[in-house]
Amino acid sequence: MSNHSSPNEQNAEHRVDFAAARKAAPLTWFFERTLGAKPKLMSGTIRYHICPDPKCGEASKHSVKVSVQDEKWMCFACRKHGDVIEAAALFWGVSIRRAGMQLLGTDVSQIASYVPPKAQPKVNRDDEVLAFVIQRLVSNARPLDMAVVEYLSGRRIPEVVTREAFKRGLLISLPSEPNRAKDYLFDTVGRDALVEGGFMKKDGKAPAIMFRPLVFIGHGMKSAEFRLARPKEPNEIKSLRYGSAVPWAWQGPDTDRIMITEGCIDLLSAVALGTKRSIIALPGCENWQPDWFLKLKGRNVLLALDNDGPGKAARERLVPILKEIGAQVGIYELPPDAEDLNEQLMLSN
Numbered sequence: 001m002s003n004h005s006s007p008n009e010q011n012a013e014h015r016v017d018f019a020a021a022r023k024a025a026p027l028t029w030f031f032e033r034t035l036g037a038k039p040k041l042m043s044g045t046i047r048y049h050i051c052p053d054p055k056c057g058e059a060s061k062h063s064v065k066v067s068v069q070d071e072k073w074m075c076f077a078c079r080k081h082g083d084v085i086e087a088a089a090l091f092w093g094v095s096i097r098r099a100g101m102q103l104l105g106t107d108v109s110q111i112a113s114y115v116p117p118k119a120q121p122k123v124n125r126d127d128e129v130l131a132f133v134i135q136r137l138v139s140n141a142r143p144l145d146m147a148v149v150e151y152l153s154g155r156r157i158p159e160v161v162t163r164e165a166f167k168r169g170l171l172i173s174l175p176s177e178p179n180r181a182k183d184y185l186f187d188t189v190g191r192d193a194l195v196e197g198g199f200m201k202k203d204g205k206a207p208a209i210m211f212r213p214l215v216f217i218g219h220g221m222k223s224a225e226f227r228l229a230r231p232k233e234p235n236e237i238k239s240l241r242y243g244s245a246v247p248w249a250w251q252g253p254d255t256d257r258i259m260i261t262e263g264c265i266d267l268l269s270a271v272a273l274g275t276k277r278s279i280i281a282l283p284g285c286e287n288w289q290p291d292w293f294l295k296l297k298g299r300n301v302l303l304a305l306d307n308d309g310p311g312k313a314a315r316e317r318l319v320p321i322l323k324e325i326g327a328q329v330g331i332y333e334l335p336p337d338a339e340d341l342n343e344q345l346m347l348s349n
Contacts, residue, residue, distance in 0.1 A: 018085060021100040024108075027071050027084040028116045035091065039117040040064045046119050051075040051309075052087035059310050065286060069119070076286030077310040121201075130197040130243055133189050134224045138172060138217060140188050147176035148214045151229040156345045157268045165268060169221075170248060174213040176229055181210040198242065209240055216264040218246040218283065225264070225283070241283065247292055248281040257300040259332070260318070262311060266341040270304065273345055277302065285314035290321050297326040304332035306340045 028046060031037045037048040047064035051057060056078040059065045065077045074081035080090065089099035144166050152162045165171045174181040185194060185207060194200045200207035212226035223243030232238045248264050250271065259277040261267050267281040282288045285305055293301075301322055305311035315331065322329045338344040 016097050016100040017104070018100050021103040022071065022084055025084055025088075025103045025106045025111070026114070026116055027068055027073060027087065029111060029114050030084050030087055030103075031066075031068065031073075033110065033114070034088075037066075041117060041120050042067075043120050045069045046117050051078060051080065052091040053078055053080050054091065054093075056080070056313060057309050059308060065310050076284075077313040126196045126198070129193050130199075131222070133193050133197045133199060134217070134221050134243060136189050136193075137215065137224070138169060138221055141166075141172040142175070142184070145173040145176045145213055145229075148173040148229045151214065152268065155265065155269075155342055156348075157265075157272050157342075161268055161272050164271075165250075168250070169217055170250065170264065170267075172215045172217065173229075174210065174215065174226075176213045178206075178210045181213060182206045185210060208237075212240060216248060218243060219249050220246060222246045223283065245283055245287045245289075247283065247288070250279040250281070252276050252278040254278065257302070258296060258327075259302045259304050261341060262305045262314075266304070266306075269341040269345040273341065273348070282314075285310045288314075288318075293322060293325055293327070296322065299327055300330070301327045302330045302332050304334075304341055307334050308339060311340075 028039065031048050031050070031052075032039065035048070035050045035052065037050040040047040040049075042064075046068040048066045048068065049059045049064050051059075051066055052073070053075070056075055059077070066073055066075045072081065072083055073087060082090075085096055085100050085103065088094075088103055089096050092099060092102065094102070144163065148171075149159050149162055153159060162171070166173075175184055185199075191200075194207050195202050195204075199209055209226040212228050214227040214229045216225040216227070218224065223241060223246050225239050225241040227239040228236070248267055250267055252271075252275065254276045255278050257277045259270055259275055259279045261270055261279060261281045262285050263283070264281050267279050270277075270279055280292070282305075303315050303318060305314055319329050319331075334340070335344055335347060338347055
């Protein structure tokens with residue numbers, strides 16, 4: 001499609017009714033019908049795995065990097081954002097005015113039968129109570145549930161590595177049988193704290209975390225990520241994270257050389273693959289702050305993020321930040337058939 005237009009077309013573009021263009025094509029409709037994305041319903045927002053900017057594009061099947069709320073979107077990978085007109089302009093590679101014109105030409109019959117997805121109700125959390133819940137679970141940690149150990153073993157993470165992570169307070173487990181997990185949570189934490197901490201609804205019968213027995217504890221016990229200990233079913237949420245966005249950390253024999261991974265599974269996979277480096281694991285390639293890395297001045301830092309669009313975008317943002325701090329930065333090269341460190345580990349066994 002050409003970006004050039006005749007003088008008459010240019011004059012017409014100046015008369016584009018942008019409000020009408022936004023009304024003609026709802027943002028979620030554009031993501032689902034034009035980009036071919038499937039919605040994921042979250043608390044207070046809708047998430048999609050495809051960015052309208054072709055340069056950022058589609059994330060891995062496990063990632064939902066674009067948030068849509070109140071007819072506005074934002075990509076956590078490339079940081080671009082806007083409304084449906086800006087999304088269309090990026091996707092089609094045209095000007096804002098031409099995108100508005102094309103949206104105004106949307107077939108009304110296509111929109112008439114469209115039912116927009118509805119976000120889950122936004123959860124209000126008491127941060128002090130949330131911190132109390134995490135601390136109670138850690139201080140009353142049960143012996144590791146064998147279903148969790150076996151799940152990680154199925155991902156080729158040796159039991160000795162899992163137990164060392166438990167010893168270090170990096171992970172704990174709930175009972176893998178949901179009803180036992182529910183009783184344990186109510187007995188250990190209490191229903192009121194689970195509600196006030198945002199772990200369950202006020203009128204709910206049980207918290208969703210009771211089905212996710214693998215729990216990764218963030219640095220300083222400021223967060224907890226509850227994960228399934230089995231492959232997820234279609235449309236099932238793999239993990240639920242609560243608390244502040246903080247990294248996970250693993251002190252290796254070599255504290256002068258650092259590896260940065262995406263998530264705790266990759267952290268444990270790096271240990272299983274034999275790295276002697278200390279490791280910082282990001283809670284998602286878009287969830288990090290530059291000040292996390294201030295102490296890395298003069299250290300050798302190896303970036304080992306996922307080999308997908310968001311991972312590559314995060315590397316592009318991280319490299320200059322790390323170099324400005326004064327770190328020596330390298331990029332870890334995954335094998336051709338591996339998208340992340342855990343896939344490399346799986347392929348190596």
